[in-house]
Amino acid sequence: MTTLEARPPLHQLSTCLLLGHQLGQSDDTAPITSALVRAFNGEREVRVLTAIGTLLRGDATAAQAELARERLSGDADAGTLVFALADRLAGDGDAWRRPVDHVLATSSEPALRSLAYLIEASGPT
Known part of the structure; x- marks a missing residue:
């Protein structure tokens, strides 16, 4: 199995990030956040996902x-x-x-x- 095959797709990581913020588990999403920032080559997309996740929680x-x-x-x-x-x-x-x-x-x-x-x-x- 190659490195690319072993890495979860970005949409799965993004979904986990959204769900973590929706459930109020922001601290637990730190490794996912780091991985997505590296994958997206920046923080903006991650900030959008975080904002959507917290909005789904009503915040x-x-x-x-x-x-x-x-x-x-x-x-x-x-x-x-x-x-x-x-x-x-x-x-x-x-x-x-x-x-x-x-x-x-x-x-x-x-x-x-x-x-x-x-x-x-x-x-x-």
Whole structure:
């Protein structure tokens, strides 16, 4: 068996990371986090997965913290919109508005625009 065959696929590791954060076992996910950061050559994808996992537990703070960090860049992509969705669903403020407006004003990518419209229409009423 080669090294590649012995390594679990990234989607399985990603699923374990999501589940660990959803169940509140963040400390136990540290080895998975390290492996995914190396595999993805960066932390951003892992931060998105972590934010989704904690959001599934009902805690939007990780996503809101990432949204605040990314707000400084002024860019908006799918990851930023995931953080914006969490902020919108939490109903704590309007930090979600800036990236959504940015996508709607500048993006011609249908998937991003659809997600931005969904975020705008969702949330507490």
